[in-house]
Amino acid sequence: METLHVQTDTKQYPVLIGNKIITDLSPLIEELKPAVTSVLILSDETVGALYMDKAVESLKGLNQPVHTFVVPGGDGEKSFSNYYNSLTFALEKGLDRNSLIVALGGGMIGDLAGFVAGTYMRGIRFIQLPTTLLAHDSAVGGKTGINHPLGKNMVGVFHQPEAVFYSIDFLDSLPLPEIRSGFAEVIKHALIQDEEFYDYLKGEISDLSDIPPEKLSYILKKGISIKAKVVSQDEKEKGLRAILNFGHTLGHAIESESGYGTISHGDAVAIGMRFALQLSEELGDTNLHYKEISNWLKHFNYPSVPSKLDAERLLGAMKRDKKSTSGRVKMVLLEAIGQPYVKEVEDCTLLNALKKFLMTDKEK
Amino acid sequence: METLHVQTDTKQYPVLIGNKIITDLSPLIEELKPAVTSVLILSDETVGALYMDKAVESLKGLNQPVHTFVVPGGDGEKSFSNYYNSLTFALEKGLDRNSLIVALGGGMIGDLAGFVAGTYMRGIRFIQLPTTLLAHDSAVGGKTGINHPLGKNMVGVFHQPEAVFYSIDFLDSLPLPEIRSGFAEVIKHALIQDEEFYDYLKGEISDLSDIPPEKLSYILKKGISIKAKVVSQDEKEKGLRAILNFGHTLGHAIESESGYGTISHGDAVAIGMRFALQLSEELGDTNLHYKEISNWLKHFNYPSVPSKLDAERLLGAMKRDKKSTSGRVKMVLLEAIGQPYVKEVEDCTLLNALKKFLMTDKEK
Structure with a gap:
């Protein structure tokens, strides 16, 4: 113990x-x-x-x-x-x-x-x-x-x-889809705070249906430690804690517009993280190896955006996110792996980025 | 201001x-x-x-x-x-x-x-x-x-x-019944913390339908000051704050058993305070001039216990009070005016005290 x-x-x-x-x-x-x-x-x-x-x-x-x-x-x-x-x-x-x-x-x-x-x-x-x-x-x-x-x-x-x-x-x-759902939050913790942990995950975890107990125990401890560290610095989400919402702004919108329970939380967050990475590269003029991370995520069978959802509808749902104030969407983006920041993004910028993302990511 | x-x-x-x-x-x-x-x-x-x-x-x-x-x-x-x-x-x-x-x-x-x-x-x-x-x-x-x-x-x-x-x-x-309801909490604040204020109320307030603005302003400030002092010492009601519930254990039971809105909060608390005073004298071997305070309260037309309520039913409701733990009722009692304490009271003691109280206090 x-x-x-x-x-x-x-x-x-x-x-x-x-x-x-x-x-x-x-x-x-x-x-x-x-x-x-x-x-x-x-x-x-x-x-x-x-x-x-x-x-x-x-x-x-x-x-x-x-x-x-x-x-x-x-x-x-x-x-x-x-x-x-x-x-x-x-x-x-x-x-x-x-x-x-x-x-x-x-x-x-x-x-x-x-x-x-x-x-x-x-x-x-x-x-x-x-x-x-x-x-x-x-x-x-x-x-x-x-x-x-x-x-x-x-x-x-x-x-x-x-x-x-x-x-x-x-x-x-635990059935595989639930392992996959939880693993999305493990990846999130790595992406926002710990590049070394991200490298570990990429190198050591290739099959979610067969994670050995000692590796499971390790990734749990790492994930919980990162979460605990962030929360200890900002219990009530006045600032820093918002970075834990990486991937969640679009993720929540997808969950809510699909009807709760239709898509798992982690599957929705995995889509949201891909979008946040793409937007980070676009707005931050930085190379996060979006394609590589995206392919790695797809390798675990994380799904694409449900076909019934379009950019306008998703934007509407994102504006209802708890981080939004005065109807302006705040996105958690990355400067580099392990280096998150929060940015208010204009509606038209978001809409265009969503459209671009959906062109390649939508369910066939 | x-x-x-x-x-x-x-x-x-x-x-x-x-x-x-x-x-x-x-x-x-x-x-x-x-x-x-x-x-x-x-x-x-x-x-x-x-x-x-x-x-x-x-x-x-x-x-x-x-x-x-x-x-x-x-x-x-x-x-x-x-x-x-x-x-x-x-x-x-x-x-x-x-x-x-x-x-x-x-x-x-x-x-x-x-x-x-x-x-x-x-x-x-x-x-x-x-x-x-x-x-x-x-x-x-x-x-x-x-x-x-x-x-x-x-x-x-x-x-x-x-x-x-x-x-x-x-x-x-504000209609008179609402003034009377609020005045019960003013009296409570005096009884639990400030004998001088209680003496002021007894000496200066004789007609609730005609309290001059400067007196109203004074009793509000005194009441709020007492409340603020207690709350500042115990925000989450771990201990001291419970004294603010003086009169409320039976008061809440009367409200709940009468059906919310049937009797005003302050009217119910005034009954509860009379009961708490009687019980304080009985259990504490102290003289709180129960009769005198009770008559003073009646002079303002605070009501008696509604006739449909009996002691067993009231005890049942009191045991559901938030201060009760393991089904034992905690009462706020007074050693003297301005000196409250919290005491766990046995069911049979409470039941007998309630029966005695109802014999003299019940609505005719």
């Missing part, structure tokens, strides 16, 4: 990376002060079927009530109704200010459970038990929230967990 | 107390950095009809879009649907992270608008323009939230405003 530490203005908390952590939850949770009075485990149908019983069994050692609530799976279910239903369940079960919410699942459950925890009685404690590679990103940093039909993650709070328990064995059962 | 300052761990902000502030909003808001990109004024039907046009006119000086959204009035409307509808409106109007929400109304609007601001894109800025005496309490301190059918204020966040603009002339048109 290895431990990383996340330090923000409001809290310090550990990220444990290890194996079979789910069988040993009680001793970890017993360390929390004040003592936990009851636990609510939130999960989705898929993860719940695999791990809920184990989690409940493991928490018996607390000798406190343990409740479970399962919401339907998929990012589309980070909805107001699931938020409301989770709160109702928590109230029915009498959760109090010393209760603990456990998010058992991927990023969807982490975001939803974190928002429930962040707003139940104006905030109670929660712990992240990420079960996907993608959640290496979302479980760290305290961003929580739900979707609104008019935009992804538009409603939420910053609410840091008490701890993140990352059990690598959870990834064994 | 007088200015008080609220200092919490996360923010320092001014509370301006003056007259006709609504005609002069733009210069005050122009001081905010970064500059405000658009404004959404949230109000209820009653207040909106009186002051919305003036507020919009006053904000023209910003030369930025000003949007207005009116929700139905009454504390019962601090609902999920009004929360969701306000967020939807904000998204439709393209509010961004540099936008400002203005809460124009009483505590209901302040709590709702604060929660919308606290969760829209994970938190944007807001300003309180309280229009009631009751809101002298709720507008200061950053508690925001909405009701759930299973409990009042059960969902919310701590989100401090950028400023509170308290325009005393708003109170001119």
Whole structure:
């Protein structure tokens, strides 16, 4: 078991990376002060079927009530109704200010459970038990929230967990598309902060269906360290933290315009990163080897832009991005690998760049 | 115009107390950095009809879009649907992270608008323009939230405003029951922190329908100062801040069991304070002149416990209070006027005390 530490203005908390952590939850949770009075485990149908019983069994050692609530799976279910239903369940079960919410699942459950925890009685404690590679990103940093039909993650709070328990064995059962989705955020972390790590990924990872455990553990640690470093410098996204949105401005627009759940988050971000790289070269007069990176991404079967989406529609969705102010889009671009910057880009510039990108990138 | 300052761990902000502030909003808001990109004024039907046009006119000086959204009035409307509808409106109007929400109304609007601001894109800025005496309490301190059918204020966040603009002339048109409701919180502030202020209130305020402006201004400043002092020491209610709930444990139970909006918040708190005083004498072996204070409160026509409520039902609702942990009720009691403490009280003790209280206090 290895431990990383996340330090923000409001809290310090550990990220444990290890194996079979789910069988040993009680001793970890017993360390929390004040003592936990009851636990609510939130999960989705898929993860719940695999791990809920184990989690409940493991928490018996607390000798406190343990409740479970399962919401339907998929990012589309980070909805107001699931938020409301989770709160109702928590109230029915009498959760109090010393209760603990456990998010058992991927990023969807982490975001939803974190928002429930962040707003139940104006905030109670929660712990992240990420079960996907993608959640290496979302479980760290305290961003929580739900979707609104008019935009992804538009409603939420910053609410840091008490701890993140990352059990690598959870990834064994993960289908390839979900590994690919999570790996996009690993690549993002490399591209924005660490050229050496990017070189490592290019050299060492060629088959996403067969990443050896020690390499998986390494890339997780690197990814989480980069995320933790950025978040520690800017918890509330006043400045620097925006660089974590590299690839996300177009990525979110594609997710939202395709209908949530139609395309995976990482697949959409991979498209967004390709676009951001192309635009970085165009606006920055720099060579980022766009073609080479683009081909590398395609080698992992990251998809192209869905055929039904056009440049005008995507621009409209990008303008609703949370980083936009006064309707002007802010893009995260790269000067070089590892050197990001944020730039406000004119609508017409963006529209032309999108059109150019779609000419070569669109689904056939 | 007088200015008080609220200092919490996360923010320092001014509370301006003056007259006709609504005609002069733009210069005050122009001081905010970064500059405000658009404004959404949230109000209820009653207040909106009186002051919305003036507020919009006053904000023209910003030369930025000003949007207005009116929700139905009454504390019962601090609902999920009004929360969701306000967020939807904000998204439709393209509010961004540099936008400002203005809460124009009483505590209901302040709590709702604060929660919308606290969760829209994970938190944007807001300003309180309280229009009631009751809101002298709720507008200061950053508690925001909405009701759930299973409990009042059960969902919310701590989100401090950028400023509170308290325009005393708003109170001119306030009906007597609303003055009485707000005055209960003034009395509470005196009882928990300032015996001298309590003596002042007893000596100087005899008719709530005719409080001279200079006295009103004085009691507002005293009430806000006490609130600000407590909040500055314990923003997130980890300890001391709980004393502000004096009278609220039973008060909230009465509100919730009567159906929100049936009895005013202050009327319910006045009953709750009488009960807390009686229990303080009983458990603390101290003389708080319960009879005298109780008669003083009755002189202002504060009501008795609604006849349909019995002790068992009230106890059940009190156990759902946010201060309760492991189902044990915590009461704020007084050792003496100005000297509060928090005590966990056994169910059977509470039940007997409630029965005794209801014998003399219940509506005929």
